[in-house]
Structure formats: C-alpha cells, structure tokens
Amino acid sequence: MFARLKYTRPNCLKPVGLQKTENTSVMATRKTPSLRGLEQALLTAAVWPAFQPLVDLQSNAIIGFEVLARWTDPVEGAIAPCEFVPYAEANGLIDALTQKMILDACRQAVTWPGSFVLAINLSPIQFRSRDLSDFLITAIAATGFPLARIHIEITESALLEDNENVRRTIAKLKADGIGLALDDFGTGFASLTQLHAFPFDKLKIDMSFVRTLEEDSGSRKIIASVIGLGQSLGMTVVAEGVETEQQAVILRRLGCDVGQGWLFGKPLDALQTERLLASRTQQPLSPRVNGSLFQRVHQLDALYRAAPIGLCYIDADLRYISVNQRYAEMLGSCPTQMVGQPIDQFMPDREARHLNRDLRRILDGESMVVDEFKMAGTANAFLTIHQRVDDDAGQAIGISGTAIDITDRKLIETALQETEDHARWSIELSPNITWSSDAHGTVNYMGPTPDGSIRNVVDRIADWQGRMHPDDRQRVRREWLEWLPTGKPFETMFRMRLNDETWRWMLSRARPHHDGGGDIVKWYGLISEVAVQEHLEATIAKFHELGRNEISAAEAVAPANAPEPGIPETLFVSMLMRMFEFAPIAMSITTSDTKTSSYLKVNDAYLRLTGLKWDDIRGKKLTSEGAAIDNPARDRRHRLLATNGAYELEEVDIAYADGTVIPTLISAQRTVIDGTPFDVEVIIDVSARVRQQREIESALKTSARTDALSGLPNRASFDEALAEAVTRNLQNDRKLALAYIDLNKFKVVNDTHGHSAGDEVLRIIARRLRENFRATDFIARIGGDEFVVMLDIDRKLAGDLQPYLQKTMERIFKPIPIGGQVTFTGAAVGVTFLQENDTAKSYVERADEYMYIAKTTGERVAVVCFGQFLEPSTLSGRNSTARAKIR
Numbered sequence: 001m002f003a004r005l006k007y008t009r010p011n012c013l014k015p016v017g018l019q020k021t022e023n024t025s026v027m028a029t030r031k032t033p034s035l036r037g038l039e040q041a042l043l044t045a046a047v048w049p050a051f052q053p054l055v056d057l058q059s060n061a062i063i064g065f066e067v068l069a070r071w072t073d074p075v076e077g078a079i080a081p082c083e084f085v086p087y088a089e090a091n092g093l094i095d096a097l098t099q100k101m102i103l104d105a106c107r108q109a110v111t112w113p114g115s116f117v118l119a120i121n122l123s124p125i126q127f128r129s130r131d132l133s134d135f136l137i138t139a140i141a142a143t144g145f146p147l148a149r150i151h152i153e154i155t156e157s158a159l160l161e162d163n164e165n166v167r168r169t170i171a172k173l174k175a176d177g178i179g180l181a182l183d184d185f186g187t188g189f190a191s192l193t194q195l196h197a198f199p200f201d202k203l204k205i206d207m208s209f210v211r212t213l214e215e216d217s218g219s220r221k222i223i224a225s226v227i228g229l230g231q232s233l234g235m236t237v238v239a240e241g242v243e244t245e246q247q248a249v250i251l252r253r254l255g256c257d258v259g260q261g262w263l264f265g266k267p268l269d270a271l272q273t274e275r276l277l278a279s280r281t282q283q284p285l286s287p288r289v290n291g292s293l294f295q296r297v298h299q300l301d302a303l304y305r306a307a308p309i310g311l312c313y314i315d316a317d318l319r320y321i322s323v324n325q326r327y328a329e330m331l332g333s334c335p336t337q338m339v340g341q342p343i344d345q346f347m348p349d350r351e352a353r354h355l356n357r358d359l360r361r362i363l364d365g366e367s368m369v370v371d372e373f374k375m376a377g378t379a380n381a382f383l384t385i386h387q388r389v390d391d392d393a394g395q396a397i398g399i400s401g402t403a404i405d406i407t408d409r410k411l412i413e414t415a416l417q418e419t420e421d422h423a424r425w426s427i428e429l430s431p432n433i434t435w436s437s438d439a440h441g442t443v444n445y446m447g448p449t450p451d452g453s454i455r456n457v458v459d460r461i462a463d464w465q466g467r468m469h470p471d472d473r474q475r476v477r478r479e480w481l482e483w484l485p486t487g488k489p490f491e492t493m494f495r496m497r498l499n500d501e502t503w504r505w506m507l508s509r510a511r512p513h514h515d516g517g518g519d520i521v522k523w524y525g526l527i528s529e530v531a532v533q534e535h536l537e538a539t540i541a542k543f544h545e546l547g548r549n550e551i552s553a554a555e556a557v558a559p560a561n562a563p564e565p566g567i568p569e570t571l572f573v574s575m576l577m578r579m580f581e582f583a584p585i586a587m588s589i590t591t592s593d594t595k596t597s598s599y600l601k602v603n604d605a606y607l608r609l610t611g612l613k614w615d616d617i618r619g620k621k622l623t624s625e626g627a628a629i630d631n632p633a634r635d636r637r638h639r640l641l642a643t644n645g646a647y648e649l650e651e652v653d654i655a656y657a658d659g660t661v662i663p664t665l666i667s668a669q670r671t672v673i674d675g676t677p678f679d680v681e682v683i684i685d686v687s688a689r690v691r692q693q694r695e696i697e698s699a700l701k702t703s704a705r706t707d708a709l710s711g712l713p714n715r716a717s718f719d720e721a722l723a724e725a726v727t728r729n730l731q732n733d734r735k736l737a738l739a740y741i742d743l744n745k746f747k748v749v750n751d752t753h754g755h756s757a758g759d760e761v762l763r764i765i766a767r768r769l770r771e772n773f774r775a776t777d778f779i780a781r782i783g784g785d786e787f788v789v790m791l792d793i794d795r796k797l798a799g800d801l802q803p804y805l806q807k808t809m810e811r812i813f814k815p816i817p818i819g820g821q822v823t824f825t826g827a828a829v830g831v832t833f834l835q836e837n838d839t840a841k842s843y844v845e846r847a848d849e850y851m852y853i854a855k856t857t858g859e860r861v862a863v864v865c866f867g868q869f870l871e872p873s874t875l876s877g878r879n880s881t882a883r884a885k886i887r
Contacts, residue, residue, distance in 0.1 A: 207241025
C-alpha cells in the first residue's frame with residue numbers, strides 16, 4: 001500500500017516513493033510536511049492510492065497490483081512517501097493512513113473486471129497491535145472486495161518483533177483467506193527458520209539485486225538461490241524493480257514467477273489503471289510447469305543419464321564438470337573417474353590435441369564446432385558437437401558437448417565403398433560392354449574400350465561409335481530414337497570391330513529405369529557379342545536336355561557362396577538445465593503413451609530446427625496436425641521404443657511448409673522417472689554436412705571442367721559438350737557450327753612483354769569472346785592459345801555465318817593495351833558444320849584443318865568457312881559461292 005521507512009536506505013531509494021520522469025531514472029524532492037497538513041490531507045483526495053502492475057513473467061499478463069500511497073499537496077506538490085510515511089509512523093497517523101488506502105483502493109478496484117489481486121503493505125509497528133487483523137478485515141469487508149484477492153506484504157523487520165501478537169495476527173489473516181508476502185527478502189535478518197515457520201504465499205526479491213542483475217554475477221547467483229528456495233517451499237517469487245527487457249529475460253530464464261517495475265508499468269491513479277486493464281491481458285498466475293528444485297534436480301539428472309547419446313559439460317579450463325554414462329563408455333571410462341579431470345587424459349595424444357584445438361576455437365569466439373573422431377587402434381568413430389555456453393552477461397563459462405556413436409554407420413559406408421569399387425571393377429573387367437543414356441536417349445556412359453587405353457567417358461563414346469559399321473550407325477540411331485516413346489525394353493543388332501579388322505555381330509539391349517512417380521529417368525544397356533550369346537544359349541539348352549532347369553544350370557556353372565560430491569544441488573540443476581536448453585542438437589521430452597504421446601519439453605535447438613514456437617506444440621500429441629515431426633515411420637519408431645526401449649540413429653527428412661526438406665538423424669530412448677515412463681528424442685540436422693559435401697563435389701566438378709586462367713570451360717568440358725551436341729544435332733534440322741580459333745604470333749607477345757602480359761591478353765580475349773557471342777553458344781579454351789566456339793544455329797544464320805564471324809572476330813581481336821603499349825594480335829579461324837557421318841573426332845579435325853588454311857592467308861584476322869577463304873572486303877556483298885559450300 002505504501003512505502004516503509006528503511007533506515008538503511010538513504011535518499012528515498014525505494015521506488016514506490018520516487019517521482020520519475022521520461023528522462024531521469026530518479027527524481028525525489030525532499031519536503032518537510034507538517035503534522036496538521038498530513039492530518040488535513042487524510043480527510044481529502046490529496047492522499048490517494050496508486051496502482052503498480054504485477055506481471056506474470058511467462059505470459060506477460062497482469063495478475064494484480066501493489067497499492068502505493070501518494071500525497072499531492074496543493075501548494076508543495078508531490079511529497080515523497082519516504083518523507084510522509086515515517087512522519088505518520090512517528091506521530092500516530094499510520095493507522096489512519098492505512099485505513100484510507102484500503103478503503104479508497106478496494107472501493108475503486110471492486111468495480112473493475114477480472115480476478116486480479118491487490119498487494120497492500122503494512123508498517124512493522126502496526127504488528128504491535130492486538131487488533132490489527134480485525135482492523136484490516138473490517139476495513140476490507142466494508143468495500144465488498146474479496147478477502148481472497150488481498151495480499152498483505154510484510155517486511156523482514158516485522159518478523160524481528162517475534163512476539164505472540166505477530167504470530168496471532170499472521171495466523172488470523174491466513175485463516176480468513178488473505179494471502180501473505182515477505183517483502184524485500186535478502187535485505188534484513190529473517191532466518192530460514194522464520195521463513196519456514198510462517199505461512200507465506202509470496203517471496204519478493206529486493207530491487208537492489210535486480211538493479212545489478214545484468215553486470216553482477218553475484219546478484220544473479222543470489223537471485224537464483226532465492227528463486228530456488230522460495231519455490232521449493234511452495235511460494236510464488238516476485239522480483240521488484242525490473243526496468244529493462246534484459247533483466248526480464250534473465251529473470252524468466254532463472255524461473256522467476258512475477259515481475260514488478262517500470263518495464264511493466266509505473267504506478268497509476270484509479271482512472272489510468274482501469275484504462276490499462278481494458279487494454280492489457282489480465283489473468284491468474286500461470287501454473288508452474290517446472291516443479292520444485294528438488295523435482296527438477298532428479299528429473300534432469302535422470303534424463304541426462306538416460307540420454308541415448310553422450311553428453312558432457314566442460315569448464316573454461318577444459319576439465320570435465322559433468323559426464324553421462326554414455327559419454328564415458330565411448331571413451332572407455334566411467335563418469336566418476338572423468339569428473340574434475342582434464343579432457344586430454346582420456347584419449348590418445350593425437351585425438352587429444354585435435355579436441356583441444358577445437359575447444360580453444362570455441363572459447364575464442366566460435367559458437368559451435370562439429371567434427372568426426374576415429375579412435376586410434378579401434379573401429380570406433382564418433383560425431384562430436386561442441387557448443388559454447390555463455391552466462392547472461394555473454395561471458396564464456398564452459399562448453400556443452402554431445403557425442404554420437406557413428407561406428408556402425410562408418411562401417412556401412414566403408415562396406416558400401418568396397419561394394420561400389422567391386423561393382424565398378426566387375427563392370428570394367430566384364431567381356432560385355434555396359435552403357436547408359438538419359439531419358440531422351442543421349443548416351444552418357446560407355447564401358448572401357450577393348451585395349452582399356454581411353455579413360456575419358458566422352459572419348460569412349462566417340463571411340464565405340466567409330467567402331468560401328470557405317471551402314472549400321474544411322475539405322476541403329478533411328479531405331480533407338482523411334483523406340484524411346486514406347487518405354488519398353490529395347491533390342492537391336494549391328495556390326496562392330498573389336499580388337500581386329502573383323503566385323504562382329506553385336507547384340508545391344510536396354511531397359512528403362514523409373515523414378516518414384518513412374519517416369520523414365522535413365523536407360524541401362526548391355527552390348528554382347530552374338531557368338532558369346534549363342535554359346536550361352538547352347539549351354540542352357542544342353543542342361544535342358546539333361547532334364548535340369550535354368551536355376552540348376554546356374555548352380556552347376558557358378559558354385560554358391562547424481563550430482564557429484566561437492567556440487568550444490570542448485571548449481572547442478574542449473575548446469576543440467578543449461579545443457580538441455582543450450583545443447584547444439586534438437587532434443588525433446590515426451591510422454592511415452594504410443595497413441596496419445598505429447599510434448600512435455602523441447603530445447604531451443606528443437607524449435608529452431610522445426611521452425612515452430614513452443615506455444616504451437618505445448619501439450620500437443622505427436623500425431624496431431626502441426627506436430628513438429630510427423631511421418632509414416634512415427635508409429636514404427638514408437639513400437640521400437642515400447643519393445644526395445646530405444647532406437648538407434650535413423651534418417652528422417654523434415655519437410656517445411658514452403659517445400660524445403662531438411663535431412664536429419666533421429667534417435668530416442670525411453671526412461672522411467674518415479675514410475676512414469678518418458679521418451680527422450682534427439683534430432684541431428686545433417687543438412688549442413690550434406691550441403692557441404694554437395695558444394696565440395698560441385699566445386700571439384702567445376703574446377704575440373706574450368707580453365708583457371710581464362711575462366712572458360714577447358715578441354716575436358718569441351719569434349720563432353722561436343723559429344724552431347726553431336727548426338728543432339730542428329731535429332732533436329734538445325735546446324736551445329738564449330739569455330740576453331742588459333743592466335744597469330746602469340747609467342748611474340750610473351751617474348752616482348754613477358755608471360756604475365758601474355759596471360760592478361762588471354763584473359764581479355766576470353767572476356768571479349770563471352771561479350772560478342774550469345775549466352776547459348778559454347779566457348780572454351782582448349783590449349784595454350786587455342787579457343788573453340790560451338791554455335792547451334794538455324795539455316796538462315798548458317799547462310800550468313802562467314803561474314804558474321806569475320807566481323808565478330810575483328811571486334812574481338814582489336815588492339816589490346818598492355819603496360820602503356822598497344823599490343824596487336826590476330827587469329828586464324830577454321831569453321832565447319834557437323835555432317836551426317838561425323839564423329840566428334842572427325843568434326844574437330846576438319847575445323848582444325850580449315851584453321852591451318854586460314855593461317856596461310858597471312859591476314860591478321862582470317863576466317864575460313866568450309867575450306868573457303870574470302871577477302872574481308874568482299875564480305876559486305878552476298879557471296880553465292882561461299883554459301884554453296886555450306887553443307
């Protein structure tokens with residue numbers, strides 16, 4: 001109701017007695033009120049009750065108000081409570097002041113909607129009266145305000161009286177349904193015995209601790225201890241003097257129930273308070289879901305120990321502070337041996353140095369380090385995730401560690417790699433020729449050539465096509481393209497040369513490969529010599545004659561083959577809570593009923609991974625619409641939990657509403673706490689690792705196909721594009737032109753200006769080539785000073801190709817300024833079109849031949865199309881002879 005005199009607090013530092021402005025945090029004006037002035041003021045509206053909100057820190061809803069005395073003198077203005085309240089106590093006016101505050105505040109508040117409480121302060125000296133409880137109840141009852149919604153706030157100094165009157169008064173108030181709060185706890189001399197002896201409902205933390213909460217770790221520790229103490233005794237804990245959002249965040253994280261201070265609202269008069277209630281949510285205090293400190297210690301400890309993955313907490317000196325059984329087993333130790341010891345004592349030197357380096361990186365600023373460890377001399381492999389843990393001031397206090405046994409996964413990967421290698425070499429050594437194509441029929445793989453000398457796939461394809469009989473090549477191609485739309489298995493025969501000049505009949509067969517939707521995505525084929533096939537058929541027929549089926553024949557041919565001692569429980573529970581909340585992997589705790597399983601608690605990483613808020617899934621069944629993880633395997637995994645008590649890492653994709661799919665690994669274990677089963681599930685986001693692997697593969701592929709100097713595709717990339725373009729060009733009536741470009745006298749540039757200048761010339765020419773040709777044209781650097789351009793053009797442009805290329809090349813090979821000098825260079829360009837019987841090899845050789853013809857002209861820029869050279873001066877007219885050569 002009003003501020004109490006605290007003789008240890010000079011300068012009116014109690015917030016309820018302050019006058020605040022927008023620009024100053026404290027402004028108190030000292031007045032010297034007269035006895036007659038206060039007596040007269042108590043008979044008027046000059047003394048009035050102000051209402052300051054009490055806010056639920058979890059829901060931010062108003063749950064009540066503290067009633068504070070205010071005196072506004074018509075002459076002197078506002079008089080501070082720390083002036084007039086002691087005056088009232090010393091001059092026998094305290095009861096009159098108390099009565100006026102109760103009557104005015106309750107009469108005004110009884111008309112407001114809601115079930116909020118009113119917190120009213122009493123002076124310590126009032127507890128000396130035997131009639132205090134009757135006095136209070138009579139005053140409140142006269143207003144009609146419910147007694148159950150009144151809380152009387154008592155300071156520690158009142159308890160020091162410790163006489164029968166104090167005990168009788170408190171007991172009577174409690175018996176009549178009035179709530180009791182111990183105010184300014186921690187600033188006086190109340191003993192734990194007194195705290196336990198009196199039936200307090202609320203415990204209020206003094207503002208002096210809240211003010212220094214952000215920068216003083218000592219204040220945070222005191223507040224955490226008070227919260228734990230109060231809640232363990234069943235009390236609601238209130239923090240006074242909350243002025244910043246960061247203070248509220250810290251208090252909320254520490255588990256404080258209620259906040260009061262200027263952040264939530266200043267003291268208001270009755271009219272302003274009624275308007276505030278109309279605009280703000282107000283409801284009873286949310287039920288505390290965390291339970292008492294005692295419960296949380298044992299619950300978190302049980303969950304920590306039962307987690308299906310290794311968990312540990314490491315301090316800033318790189319010593320183990322806490323280790324669960326699973327983590328210790330991974331290192332061949334036990335938790336009791338590891339706690340308090342340096343981390344490098346439990347692994348070989350090489351792994352220890354690696355881990356030390358990772359952890360130092362975290363303490364130096366990196367938020368998280370993910371790595372794989374393989375223990376020397378064993379097959380054991382672990383995925384480790386270490387994340388920095390900061391206190392509320394942002395200072396590193398330790399590292400949260402997670403270890404996942406991936407030994408089985410690595411063994412599977414090794415086995416798959418060996419299987420893949422075996423399969424690849426089986427194909428390479430097979431007497432048959434394997435091949436494949438895309439869905440459109442373009443061949444993109446061929447097995448090794450007879451002598452095995454050609455390793456490049458594009459060259460292999462060209463070599464095998466060159467070995468086919470010329471009379472069969474176009475026929476087979478036509479049959480293949482006509483058959484594709486049927487989607488049925490394909491079969492044809494043709495002649496081919498293998499190791500000698502003999503034409504051999506070959507049988508080629510292919511089957512389509514479909515995706516999940518039934519669409520053809522690839523064709524796989526096999527070419528075998530007909531003579532070999534006939535021999536196999538004869539062998540099978542021979543077995544049939546003996547009365548054996550095909551399966552028997554195959555068998556004949558191929559034979560069958562608790563807190564550690566010395567760690568306070570409050571510290572231990574805080575540590576366990578932080579390890580759960582700040583664990584770098586997603587973790588959830590759910591009930592274990594298969595059909596009605598619902599969420600009890602998830603950590604921040606879980607919400608970040610699923611993209612949900614806690615309010616979205618709080619108490620929801622896992623099978624409800626909008627549940628974080630919902631996929632067809634959920635029921636199967638629940639059955640595994642019910643049968644085996646756990647399931648190991650499984651791959652599960654999490655799909656977001658926008659279609660994004662995140663690959664994850666999920667593992668879970670069932671644990672029992674006080675007879676009740678719970679499921680602990682961990683989800684590991686492996687998208688970064690998958691994405692990193694893809695980026696590495698893409699970068700390697702790009703690097704292998706790109707010329708480092710010019711940034712253009714290189715010879716290998718050109719060979720692939722050429723093979724694909726040759727195949728594609730056979731399916732349409734467009735023209736595929738190839739321009740082979742060789743720079744003139746480029747050696748002179750290197751000899752005159754140096755190789756750095758020569759490199760710059762090549763970069764400039766590469767840039768000009770990109771600028772002067774279309775984005776659809778393929779440009780590559782295939783040698784030191786050789787470039788190629790492939791142009792897929794229609795027949796109209798084909799008729800004007802030579803004049804078009806001549807003008808384009810003259811723009812590209814205009815003078816280049818190097819080192820303050822002008823460098824002249826030119827080029828010889830040979831151009832040809834793809835012909836019906838061309839292979840990739842013959843196509844390039846013809847363009848190269850025409851380029852050498854261009855060299856002999858002596859022109860700085862010469863373009864020879866189809867073996868024909870025209871003087872640049874004649875290209876402005878339409879040359880029918882040149883066009884007639886185009887074919």
